[in-house]
Amino acid sequence: MPRRTALLLVVCCAARLVAQDLENIQIHGFATQGFLYSSHNNYLTMKSSSGSLQWTEGAISVADQVTDKLRVGIQLHMRQMGDLGGPNVVVDWASGDFKFNDKLGFRAGKIKAPLGLFNESQDVDSLFLWTLLPQSMYPVDNMDFNLSEMGGEIYGALPLGKRGGHLQYVGHIGDNSLDANGGYVEQLAEFGLTFPTPPSGKTYGADLQWVTPWRELTVGASALNDALDGTGPQGTVRLAATFTMAYYARWDRGRVHLAGEYWRTPLNILLTVGPNAMPYPVDQRAWYPMASYSVMKRLQIGGYYSHYVNKAGDTSLPANYSKDWVISGRYDFNDYFYGKLEGHFLHGTGLGYYTSTNPDGLKPNSNLLAARIGFSF
Amino acid sequence: MTLTGRTRRYALALIFACTAARAQDVILVVNKSVSISAINSAEVRDLFTGVRSRFSDGSRAVPVILKGGPAHEVFLRNYVGDNPDEFRVRWRKAVFTGQGSMLKELNSESALQDYIAATPGAIGYVSRVTAGDSVKVLTVRKGSR
Numbered sequence: 001m002p003r004r005t006a007l008l009l010v011v012c013c014a015a016r017l018v019a020q021d022l023e024n025i026q027i028h029g030f031a032t033q034g035f036l037y038s039s040h041n042n043y044l045t046m047k048s049s050s051g052s053l054q055w056t057e058g059a060i061s062v063a064d065q066v067t068d069k070l071r072v073g074i075q076l077h078m079r080q081m082g083d084l085g086g087p088n089v090v091v092d093w094a095s096g097d098f099k100f101n102d103k104l105g106f107r108a109g110k111i112k113a114p115l116g117l118f119n120e121s122q123d124v125d126s127l128f129l130w131t132l133l134p135q136s137m138y139p140v141d142n143m144d145f146n147l148s149e150m151g152g153e154i155y156g157a158l159p160l161g162k163r164g165g166h167l168q169y170v171g172h173i174g175d176n177s178l179d180a181n182g183g184y185v186e187q188l189a190e191f192g193l194t195f196p197t198p199p200s201g202k203t204y205g206a207d208l209q210w211v212t213p214w215r216e217l218t219v220g221a222s223a224l225n226d227a228l229d230g231t232g233p234q235g236t237v238r239l240a241a242t243f244t245m246a247y248y249a250r251w252d253r254g255r256v257h258l259a260g261e262y263w264r265t266p267l268n269i270l271l272t273v274g275p276n277a278m279p280y281p282v283d284q285r286a287w288y289p290m291a292s293y294s295v296m297k298r299l300q301i302g303g304y305y306s307h308y309v310n311k312a313g314d315t316s317l318p319a320n321y322s323k324d325w326v327i328s329g330r331y332d333f334n335d336y337f338y339g340k341l342e343g344h345f346l347h348g349t350g351l352g353y354y355t356s357t358n359p360d361g362l363k364p365n366s367n368l369l370a371a372r373i374g375f376s377f
Numbered sequence: 378m379t380l381t382g383r384t385r386r387y388a389l390a391l392i393f394a395c396t397a398a399r400a401q402d403v404i405l406v407v408n409k410s411v412s413i414s415a416i417n418s419a420e421v422r423d424l425f426t427g428v429r430s431r432f433s434d435g436s437r438a439v440p441v442i443l444k445g446g447p448a449h450e451v452f453l454r455n456y457v458g459d460n461p462d463e464f465r466v467r468w469r470k471a472v473f474t475g476q477g478s479m480l481k482e483l484n485s486e487s488a489l490q491d492y493i494a495a496t497p498g499a500i501g502y503v504s505r506v507t508a509g510d511s512v513k514v515l516t517v518r519k520g521s522r
Contacts, residue, residue: 026479028472063478068437073475093475102429112474124473127466157428166428215422215458252458298462332462376469 029060032125032374034081040363044141044352045082045186048368055372056080057125059092071097077123083356084141086181092123093148101156108152114170114207115146115222116246116261123147126376129292129300129330131342135351136286136308136322137246137263141183146224149174149203165213173204176226183354190355192234192273199230199237216253222246235273242267255294257302262287266312283312298332308350318364321348337375344368403452403502406490406512410497411436415516421456424500426467427477432498441481441492441501448486448504456502 034055036048046052056079063073077092079085095109112120121127122138132140151174158167177200178184185198202225209220223246228239242265250259262285269280285308292302306324313320328342349362405421407413412434423429425440432438443449445461453459459467471477483489486503493499494511506514 024478026472028469028479030473059473061473061475063472063475065478071478075473075475095475097475099430102431107475112476120474120476121470124470127470127473166423168428211428294460294462297460335465 024065026063027060028377029058030124030126030374030376031058032056032372034131034370034372037369038366039368040366041349041353042357043346043366043368045084045183045354045357047082047357052082054080054082057123059124061092069099071099073097079123081140083354084181084183084186088181103156103158105155106152107155110148110150111153111172111174112148113146113172113174113176113203113205113224115205115224115244116263117220117248117250117259119146119222125372125374126338129302129340130290130304130326130328131340131370131372132326132344134261134286134288134290134304134306134326135324136288136306137261139183139351141186141352144179144182145176145184146203146226149176151175151203163213165211165215168209168211169207171204171206174202176201176203176228178228178230186354186356188230188237188271191271191278193230193232193237193271194234195230195232195237197230199228199239201227201229201239202241203227217249217251219249221248235271237272238270240268240270257292257294258290260287260289281312282310285309285311292328300330301328303327308348310350318348318350318362320350322350322352323347336377338373340370340372340374342370344370402455403448403504404506405500405502405515405517406493406506407501407515408439408493408495408497408499409511409513411438411500411513413515414513415518417518418456421517422458425457425480427471437498439481439496439499441483441489441496441499443486443489443502444482444484448502451504452502 035053036043036046036055037051038048040049042048046054059075059077061073061075063071065071074094075092076089078089080087091110093110093112095107095111097105097107099105114120116137118133118138122133122143151172153170153172155170160166178198180198205222205224207220207222209218211218224244225241226239227241230237244263244265246261246263248261265284267282269282271278271280288304288306290302290304292300294300304326308322309315310320315321325345326342330338330340332338346366346368349364353362411432413432420429420433424438430438450461453461453464457464468479472479483492487507489501490503490507490512493501
């Protein structure tokens with residue numbers, strides 16, 4: 001707790017420098033505090049059924065435009081959510097970015113991985129109306145796994161003529177590992193598996209986005225291939241290389257914003273605990289439609305429906321699905337401070353629940369109130 | 378053809394509204410080192426949203442913006458299609474994902490014009506050009522690239 005408070009203080013004090021632009025060096029940051037209250041079950045390892053404030057995040061980034069074409073930067077991030085994350089500050093991204101021209105650039109180091117509409121930015125709360133993004137695709141307890149990787153990427157924007165809009169592309173490759181303090185490692189611990197070093201593997205993928213000539217409409221697709229291997233004293237975990245495919249579209253016109261995605265993630269996980277090998281097939285299908293409206297200058301409201309189902313299991317069991325109806329509101333007090341309030345009507349227990357915080361089992365349905373205040377500069 | 382009094386009033390109101398809408402625009406200005414004298418509105422949008430970093434002649438562009446105010450709001454509405462909050466979020470996303478740096482912001486139109494005058498490749502907007510010919514005014518063509 002003292003470390004968390006100290007980090008928030010550091011971020012707020014740094015803000016007094018108000019994103020100083022020292023020649024080409026830029027300093028920016030954010031800090032947020034969240035609250036969850038659920039009618040049943042404890043959500044996201046927080047004791048949410050009693051109301052929990054155990055959700056704090058903060059980050060600070062420093063970037064320097066070294067030359068016209070070269071930019072370097074680093075972002076440090078801290079997250080505490082129930083039993084996940086912790087007071088440790090981790091490198092969110094740290095990269096060198098060389099842009100030959102608008103059609104071709106390279107980025108290398110620890111880089112954010114594009115997948116769908118929000119993967120790269122899902123840990124930056126100030127960007128969204130939503131307190132929780134659709135958990136069927138952006139599970140906040142497991143965000144760290146696909147969020148960034150050690151590697152490189154090639155990117156650019158290709159104009160498609162006067163009436164074609166343009167294509168934005170990214171291709172990336174690198175090494176990925178589970179977050180030692182993240183949700184997947186917590187779930188593996190519930191199977192009796194612990195790891196001295198988090199399971200890791202190769203990853204590669206691409207994202208192609210068409211910004212149509214009708215500027216309001218953007219459509220795109222992403223592919224991400226992951227593999228994992230981990231060995232601990234009690235056994236092993238192995239994820240055979242597999243592709244996640246994501247298809248998405250967004251439409252923004254004036255005060256109205258619409259978006260939707262469909263993802264499919266077939267996973268073949270093999271857990272070995274002692275002499276017992278346990279295949280754990282998963283076929284995740286997820287989709288959502290979302291809509292939001294800017295009521296006035298600083299007030300936004302919206303809603304979405306997030307749908308997740310594991311087709312490899314018995315889809316009538318609550319553990320194999322999660323259906324979440326969400327209404328949300330956000331008010332920006334000024335350019336820096338904001339507050340959010342969100343209601344969730346959750347059906348199914350397929351996402352976000354842990355045995356460690358629900359030792360007496362789970363009710364199939366639960367309602368949830370989520371709130372967040374934040375500061376960004 | 379003769380206009381009735383009512384129709385004439387509507388016509389006058391329409392002409393007044395169109396004139397007011399045109400008046401509610403900003404002037405795009407660049408550093409005098411920039412060789413182009415006209416730009417497409419789509420190019421303007423691309424420059425200020427980070428899709429493009431160069432003018433059509435290949436020279437480097439340095440977009441600069443006002444921190445706020447009517448000219449800033451008019452520019453964003455007419456050329457980018459964002460309101461100030463959406464525009465800020467767009468650039469914060471680039472910053473916090475390691476994909477870009479915030480645009481240079483200035484407090485006043487005179488400061489912005491001075492900065493553009495002193496910075497090769499700089500492009501910005503003002504509600505009216507002051508201080509003589511320290512910057513170059515760009516003609517904006519409607520439409521795509």
